[in-house]
């Protein structure tokens with residue numbers, strides 16, 4: 001009688017939908033542990049319709065938008081794992097209503113985003129980008145670069161005093177800056193001066209750094225009135241979300257000299273940056289690189305994977321968003 005050979009029983013790999021352009025150090029472990037469908041809902045709707053009922057997890061970035069319509073097509077969905085601290089693009093209420101947990105990656109990117117806020121402030125005030133262009137264009141022999149602005153000892157207003165806001169304050173203290181902040185309420189354990197509104201803070205700031213979460217609660221928080229309060233010597237630095245600043249009002253204020261300048265890492269409609277901003281000399285621009293170092297992106301990817309893996313293997317989550325705790 002021929003010997004009977006039994007195939008070992010293998011558990012099917014869970015189906016995961018990626019809704020972002022995620023780095024290989026996240027997609028590689030995902031591919032090893034799961035069947036990864038890279039943006040299939042956008043690239044191949046027919047194929048997506050077939051796998052949608054089996055998808056148990058979404059892998060997203062801080063910029064991803066995941067609404068109720070997509071969730072409705074995924075009846076087996078258990079988790080949306082965001083590789084990013086911000087999750088304003090995820091409809092968390094809709095997720096909770098469907099029993100779906102949302103996780104993010106707080107903590108591991110504080111240093112990088114705070115470093116970038118300081119770098120942008122210095123780049124604007126000390127005209128680093130302009131100085132570089134000046135030399136490359138062969139202008140040094142024909143005249144000096146106009147004088148810049150002193151940062152050490154200046155007044156810094158921080159809009160949002162969470163983990164990253166505190167990391168910015170810590171760095172600014174080393175520059176001898178006079179630090180004040182605004183937030184929904186004064187933060188216990190933070191010694192800096194609290195002001196109850198962005199306008200009140202702006203009125204007493206040379207540099208206004210915006211680092212508050214995005215979403216409906218902070219949309220256009222920095223409006224024409226706040227920019228007017230900041231005044232003609234003031235500079236606004238945004239490392240939060242484009243939605244927090246009224247971009248049209250910002251462009252008007254920069255044009256009219258209502259404020260002196262801006263240093264921006266985030267925009268209302270990324271990756272599209274208004275032509276008006278791109279043409280202005282008193283603006284420093286960066287393409288949303290707050291957490292974009294190899295070390296930090298890897299740490300974010302590890303945490304995003306750990307959360308997804310924990311959910312799919314029935315383990316406790318590492319960093320669910322506050323609403324899901």
Ligand code: 8YV
Nearest residue numbers: 061062063083084085086291
């Ligand atoms: C990244 C971010 O742009 O953490 C956030 O909220 O905005 C960023 O760090 C992105 O999420 C990287 O995937």
